[in-house]
Amino acid sequence: MHPSGKRKYDAAKESRSRRWWARIGINTGTVVKVYHGYGHTGELQVFGHVLVRSPVPEVRFRYRLPGNIWSMLRRFLVQPKPLAPVQLQWQGQTIHTKTTDDGFFHFQWKPQYPSPAGWHPVTVTHIQNDNTMAEGNGVIYIPHHTQFGCISDIDDTFLISHSERLLKKLVVMLTNNPRNRKPFEGAVHHYQLLSHGHTPPAIPNPFFYVSSSEWNLYDYIREFADEWQLPQGVYLLSQLKRFSQLLKTGGGKHHTKFTRIARILESYPHMPFVLLGDDTQQDPYIYEAIARHFPQRIISVYLRHLSDEKKPAVLAVVRKLEALGIACCYFRHSEEAIAHSRRLGLIARLPASS
Incomplete structure (x- = not known):
């Protein structure tokens, strides 16, 4: 097969695969999932995953047995992206890290100046070859000086x-x-x-x-x-x-x-x-x-x-x-x-x- 023909064949095959996954509620695009982070005035932490296959977020909940079963099974049809470069911006700093073999990332850094207690938004970006592949939003929790x-x-x-x-x-x-x-x-x-x-x-x-x-x-x-x-x-x-x-x-x-x-x-x-x-x-x-x-x-x-x-x-x-x-x-x-x-x-x- 001519190289250009093979590229067209591969592209068509990939397109069919994406449509098939989409029909069963699976996203095959790159997703950055950011979980709630935490910290204090001297150190902050944020966690998450980069996935190249993940369940499409639920817009409504199913109350029938087959729907509930499939909704749960989809959560395990994931494919992580290992060694994916990710970064976040905080107080003008750019903090870099890479995902582990299972697509997990963990940022841990010392901020330049203290942030007030409460919930603070944060965005994590996956950049590859100078191109933004995906980004995800999360929050960082800094507790007040409470009793316990x-x-x-x-x-x-x-x-x-x-x-x-x-x-x-x-x-x-x-x-x-x-x-x-x-x-x-x-x-x-x-x-x-x-x-x-x-x-x-x-x-x-x-x-x-x-x-x-x-x-x-x-x-x-x-x-x-x-x-x-x-x-x-x-x-x-x-x-x-x-x-x-x-x-x-x-x-x-x-x-x-x-x-x-x-x-x-x-x-x-x-x-x-x-x-x-x-x-x-x-x-x-x-x-x-x-x-x-x-x-x-x-x-x-x-x-x-x-x-x-x-x-x-x-x-x-x-x-x-x-x-x-x-x-x-x-x-x-x-x-x-x-x-x-x-x-x-x-x-x-x-x-x-x-």
């Missing part, structure tokens, strides 16, 4: 997920959209109370959501959080997974969860924290390790009790944490956790009955 911060797990801490039962977990995840998933009763109220504990409504206590769920579920989890009015916060998830790894969803390496929590505490050395998790996976042991690495930085640990089999081992961890001077609440119902937070003075006490 909160670090929470997601699955089976406030979002009912059945993490210990793989088949049931997959069924729940595949057959529901983020607007009809359910939180545990009272969990959202507890989080809202912690968010506004002894601080004006305009400057809530900061929340960080750290999970072994993969970045594929970022939009799904944020949509759930917005639907149920959980406190706004920063989400730090686990490594992106491909379609072939779907059965391993939520099975991220738990030692990376320790690292992500440690980075938060290192970013705010003068801020004490409340940790919230459950007993279905490794939260009790990760939180104990955090407490030992950061003495006197943890006010309280909340662990939702879902596994009777694990109860003796978790109670042993609770006793170790209490020996370190950390208040613990190992609870079945969120009302117990709320009462515990009131006793500690983390949230306002109920007015005395007349």
Whole structure:
């Protein structure tokens, strides 16, 4: 075949492929996805992915079974772009980095001058051969000097997920959209109370959501959080997974969860924290390790009790944490956790009955 004929053939083939992917809701253009970053006056961090195949954003949610299943499966039909050069502008600086083998980027830099507390917009651009290939928008969160911060797990801490039962977990995840998933009763109220504990409504206590769920579920989890009015916060998830790894969803390496929590505490050395998790996976042991690495930085640990089999081992961890001077609440119902937070003075006490 003549070279020009081959180019036309390849172009036509690529065009057919793009149309086929588009029909099933998959974007084959380059996308820069920027997640919520965080920082303080001396250092900032932003995370994201560069993808050359990704799901088209949902404009409406499906409430029928086939639509929900396909909506979830699309989130794993991703193709990252490795070693992609990316940059962002901040206070006149241009900060450069490249994506890792799985398309992930992480900016970490020292700003030239402090930024006020609050949410700040940021744009990340993928530039190749002096051409802008794609750009994505995100925000950076700089907390106010509030009394304390909160670090929470997601699955089976406030979002009912059945993490210990793989088949049931997959069924729940595949057959529901983020607007009809359910939180545990009272969990959202507890989080809202912690968010506004002894601080004006305009400057809530900061929340960080750290999970072994993969970045594929970022939009799904944020949509759930917005639907149920959980406190706004920063989400730090686990490594992106491909379609072939779907059965391993939520099975991220738990030692990376320790690292992500440690980075938060290192970013705010003068801020004490409340940790919230459950007993279905490794939260009790990760939180104990955090407490030992950061003495006197943890006010309280909340662990939702879902596994009777694990109860003796978790109670042993609770006793170790209490020996370190950390208040613990190992609870079945969120009302117990709320009462515990009131006793500690983390949230306002109920007015005395007349």
